[in-house]
Amino acid sequence: MAVLSVTPEGIYCEAGGFHIDPWRPVDRALITHGHADHARPGHRRYLCTGPAAPVIRHRLGQIDLDTMRYGEERRIDGATVSFHPAGHVPGSAQIRVAVSGEVWVVSGDYKLEPDGLCEPFEPVQADTFITECTFGLPVFTWTPQAEVAQDINRWWADTVAAGRTPILGAYSLGKAQRILTMLDAAIGPILTHGAIENTNEVLRAQGIALPATIRVTPDTDPKRHPGAVVLAPPSALGSAWANRFGATSTAFASGWMRLRGVRRRRAADRGFVISDHADWPGLNAAIRETGAERVLVTHGYTAQFRRWLETQGYDAQEVETEFEGESLETAEPDSAA
Amino acid sequence: MNRFAKLFAALDQTTKTNAKVTALAGYFRDAPDDDKLWTIALLSGRRPRRTVTTTSLREWAAEAARIPLWLFEECYPIVGDLAETIALILPPATRTSDRSLTHWITEIRALAARDEPARKAAILDAWDQLGSTERFLFNKLITGGFRIGVSQKLMTRALAQATGHDEAALAHRLMGDWTPDRTSFHALVEADDPAAELSRPYPFYLAYQLDTAPEDLGPVTDWLAEHKWDGIRGQLVLRGGQHFVWSRGEDLMTDRFPELAAAVDFVPPGTVIDGEILAWKDASPLSFSALQKRIGRKTVPKKLLAEAPVILKAYDLLEWQGEDLRATPLAARRTLLENLIEGLPNTAPIRLSPALDAANWRHLAQARAKSRALGAEGLMLKRKDSAYQIGRKKGDWWKWKVDPLSVDAVMIYAQQGHGRRANLFTDFTFAVWDAGNLVPFTKAYSGLTDAEFRQITQWVRKNTIDRYGPVRAVTPTYVFEIHFEGIQASPRHKSGIALRFPRIARWRHDKPIQEANTLQDLREILASYG
Numbered sequence: 067m068a069v070l071s072v073t074p075e076g077i078y079c080e081a082g083g084f085h086i087d088p089w090r091p092v093d094r095a096l097i098t099h100g101h102a103d104h105a106r107p108g109h110r111r112y113l114c115t116g117p118a119a120p121v122i123r124h125r126l127g128q129i130d131l132d133t134m135r136y137g138e139e140r141r142i143d144g145a146t147v148s149f150h151p152a153g154h155v156p157g158s159a160q161i162r163v164a165v166s167g168e169v170w171v172v173s174g175d176y177k178l179e180p181d182g183l184c185e186p187f188e189p190v191q192a193d194t195f196i197t198e199c200t201f202g203l204p205v206f207t208w209t210p211q212a213e214v215a216q217d218i219n220r221w222w223a224d225t226v227a228a229g230r231t232p233i234l235g236a237y238s239l240g241k242a243q244r245i246l247t248m249l250d251a252a253i254g255p256i257l258t259h260g261a262i263e264n265t266n267e268v269l270r271a272q273g274i275a276l277p278a279t280i281r282v283t284p285d286t287d288p289k290r291h292p293g294a295v296v297l298a299p300p301s302a303l304g305s306a307w308a309n310r311f312g313a314t315s316t317a318f319a320s321g322w323m324r325l326r327g328v329r330r331r332r333a334a335d336r337g338f339v340i341s342d343h344a345d346w347p348g349l350n351a352a353i354r355e356t357g358a359e360r361v362l363v364t365h366g367y368t369a370q371f372r373r374w375l376e377t378q379g380y381d382a383q384e385v386e387t388e389f390e391g392e393s394l395e396t397a398e399p400d401s402a403a
Numbered sequence: 404m405n406r407f408a409k410l411f412a413a414l415d416q417t418t419k420t421n422a423k424v425t426a427l428a429g430y431f432r433d434a435p436d437d438d439k440l441w442t443i444a445l446l447s448g449r450r451p452r453r454t455v456t457t458t459s460l461r462e463w464a465a466e467a468a469r470i471p472l473w474l475f476e477e478c479y480p481i482v483g484d485l486a487e488t489i490a491l492i493l494p495p496a497t498r499t500s501d502r503s504l505t506h507w508i509t510e511i512r513a514l515a516a517r518d519e520p521a522r523k524a525a526i527l528d529a530w531d532q533l534g535s536t537e538r539f540l541f542n543k544l545i546t547g548g549f550r551i552g553v554s555q556k557l558m559t560r561a562l563a564q565a566t567g568h569d570e571a572a573l574a575h576r577l578m579g580d581w582t583p584d585r586t587s588f589h590a591l592v593e594a595d596d597p598a599a600e601l602s603r604p605y606p607f608y609l610a611y612q613l614d615t616a617p618e619d620l621g622p623v624t625d626w627l628a629e630h631k632w633d634g635i636r637g638q639l640v641l642r643g644g645q646h647f648v649w650s651r652g653e654d655l656m657t658d659r660f661p662e663l664a665a666a667v668d669f670v671p672p673g674t675v676i677d678g679e680i681l682a683w684k685d686a687s688p689l690s691f692s693a694l695q696k697r698i699g700r701k702t703v704p705k706k707l708l709a710e711a712p713v714i715l716k717a718y719d720l721l722e723w724q725g726e727d728l729r730a731t732p733l734a735a736r737r738t739l740l741e742n743l744i745e746g747l748p749n750t751a752p753i754r755l756s757p758a759l760d761a762a763n764w765r766h767l768a769q770a771r772a773k774s775r776a777l778g779a780e781g782l783m784l785k786r787k788d789s790a791y792q793i794g795r796k797k798g799d800w801w802k803w804k805v806d807p808l809s810v811d812a813v814m815i816y817a818q819q820g821h822g823r824r825a826n827l828f829t830d831f832t833f834a835v836w837d838a839g840n841l842v843p844f845t846k847a848y849s850g851l852t853d854a855e856f857r858q859i860t861q862w863v864r865k866n867t868i869d870r871y872g873p874v875r876a877v878t879p880t881y882v883f884e885i886h887f888e889g890i891q892a893s894p895r896h897k898s899g900i901a902l903r904f905p906r907i908a909r910w911r912h913d914k915p916i917q918e919a920n921t922l923q924d925l926r927e928i929l930a931s932y933g
């Protein structure tokens with residue numbers, strides 16, 4: 067019997083009687099992180115890491131939520147579970163499940179490059195590794211964060227010099243805070259859309275240091291904040307909300323910006339290649355480091371990535387889940403809740 | 404190449420026209436003449452002849468990236484561009500270079516005379532010293548197809564700003580049969596050159612699709628109406644005893660349509676006629692598929708000449724007795740054109756595109772409704788007092804096309820999109836009923852909103868019943884209204900028909916699949932309009 071299987075509700079552990087990131091309501095849900103395609107409402111009991119809990123509570127309201135420390139082991143019926151840093155967003159985890167000595171690890175969403183914001187990714191030994199592969203093609207390789215930070219800050223300064231307001235679109239959980247830490251506050255003040263500032267408040271309250279920001283409200287007069295950069299969810303770019311800033315230069319931060327065609331479709335002035343998902347070298351390194359012989363691939367370029375893993379000697383299979391990867395669309399994955 | 408890469412990045416990073424013109428004008432002020440000339444050439448669709456096959460490029464790139472070729476081939480459709488795919492998968496360069504655009508173009512052209520191993524060594528050497536944007540551009544120079552959101556009009560405006568020359572005069576100069584080998588920046592942009600003048604066409608004036616009720620255009624008597632012919636737009640230039648035939652895309656098509664050579668015998672030099680090239684027999688046009696056989700041919704076999712002879716359906720006179728008439732009102736140009744054509748014998752390869760008489764807009768609407776039966780796509784409406792302008796301009800010329808043909812069909816296969824829509828299912832195959840089976844008959848792409856594409860993408864993921872490579876078979880569930888412009892018999896297709904310009908018009912949530920059209924319905928459309 068397999069340690070984990072995919073049921074209509076989600077990834078299921080029969081020995082432990084729980085699901086991982088289920089997409090339909092279940093009795094007991096282990097949650098990798100707070101993005102809406104992983105932490106959904108309606109389950110009876112939730113379990114996640116301590117640092118992931120505040121955002122999940124903020125989004126799902128009154129829920130029965132228990133937490134564990136990273137690395138702590140807990141017995142759930144016939145299974146032993148533990149959470150390990152995934153480096154994706156603050157509090158995000160890979161979930162390790164051991165049953166009768168066989169170890170499976172569910173990656174959730176992850177990236178390898180330390181971003182200075184969340185707990186850095188830690189490889190976990192596994193017999194079977196269930197990995198996302200949102201960017202599972204060799205065209206997706208990220209430039210180091212420090213270089214992207216330079217590009218963003220230069221764009222900010224140039225845009226201000228040209229008499230325009232720079233507006234940068236980024237998801238309100240994870241990406242936005244990561245960018246906050248990359249911005250050079252010497253250039254000017256940082257204005258934030260309410261959706262982002264709400265998440266900022268939750269994260270600050272749990273002790274995560276973020277630079278000073280100014281929440282944009284209906285009374286905000288942009289003229290009183292000369293030289294400012296504006297951080298907003300992608301859906302706010304080009305919306306009525308953005309009109310108050312007059313002449314703008316818009317930018318969008320996503321791994322998809324690596325593709326020129328996608329950059330052009332977004333019709334933003336700039337695209338910065340920055341993702342909280344692993345790039346091609348990252349996926350390959352992560353899989354190698356688990357030592358797993360069997361790899362199950364999900365959400366992303368699964369067919370191509372599975373075939374590639376086979377040529378590398380893995381027993382690889384595709385599994386169909388309802389996770390969404392890094393959405394490119396205006397409806398961001400974390401806005402559903 | 405660095406300067407050119409910076410220009411490219413500046414153009415690519417903005418959606419604002421003024422910013423693009425400023426970037427280009429700055430480049431035209433500072434760059435060396437050679438590079439300027441090549442930049443004009445590239446942005447007007449002229450590129451160096453291909454010296455390396457794309458097959459070799461793919462193999463060398465996959466090898467350099469240490470990935471199997473099949474994986475490269477999987478990436479290509481998702482990126483949507485070969486040059487970009489190569490630039491993205493290559494390992495970082497180990498050196499840098501400050502050589503010019505012209506240097507790299509010269510290098511690429513020199514590969515023609517070398518053997519395959521030398522070509523490979525040169526390409527790998529270039530990749531290893533170019534930054535990522537420069538690599539992409541280098542690959543583009545080899546593979547062609549520079550589309551960087553800069554129209555020729557926009558480039559011409561920037562060149563006018565940088566040089567102080569008149570924009571319209573520059574547009575005319577940049578038309579025609581020049582290449583960077585046979586001219587220089589000075590000769591092309593600045594000097595007087597009567598020989599180049601001889602063949603030069605005028606920039607085409609293009610119409611917009613009518614987006615209001617025709618009544619909103621004012622009194623019908625202000626307008627000249629004629630059929631919108633379904634052929635190839637062309638200019639016939641007669642000067643100095645020679646003739647030249649130009650396409651709208653500025654291809655010289657003189658040799659493709661030898662029938663038009665006879666014009667020299669009947670029409671005096673110093674004449675330029677704008678019209679539509681049509682395959683034509685007796686008194687009516689042949690179907691577009693007949694003309695299509697002629698399009699790809701540089702030389703035409705006798706049999707095809709007899710099967711699908713062409714004429715020029717003339718509708719405008721741009722030059723007469725050596726004089727540029729473009730500023731003259733259309734009505735006066737038409738009178739001259741009509742007089743000219745009236746005097747031609749029946750054997751001349753030029754016919755007039757007749758003006759339609761109409762006392763009111765209702766008459767014209769009736770003529771439009773009947774136009775498909777005459778082999779036309781609808782009507783053209785042109786303001787009688789309008790000048791012949793440059794490019795696509797609103798207000799004086801309108802296309803008033805017939806309503807498209809339409810069929811309701813069931814989606815049965817889906818495939819992920821390319822480039823702009825790499826992560827969405829956007830390419831669908833549609834089927835109609837035939838004796839209880841769904842028979843695929845067309846693919847169609849555009850026409851849905853981004854929100855609808857997202858919705859269908861989620862649905863496809865959950866309703867896949869089979870996979871063939873990148874193609875997913877889905878549970879037949881949804882009906883879509885497919886519009887198309889034409890239909891023809893096609894033994895190559897299972898359904899026996901092929902559509903022209905099929906596209907998704909809308910998602911028919913209201914229709915169950917049982918109510919989709921049948922193959923018999925399509926055969927009836929074929930019988931009426933094929």
Ligand SMILES: [Zn+2]
Pocket residue numbers: 099101154175
């Ligand atoms: Zn996530």
Ligand SMILES: [Zn+2]
Pocket residue numbers: 101103104175389390391392
């Ligand atoms: Zn996810």
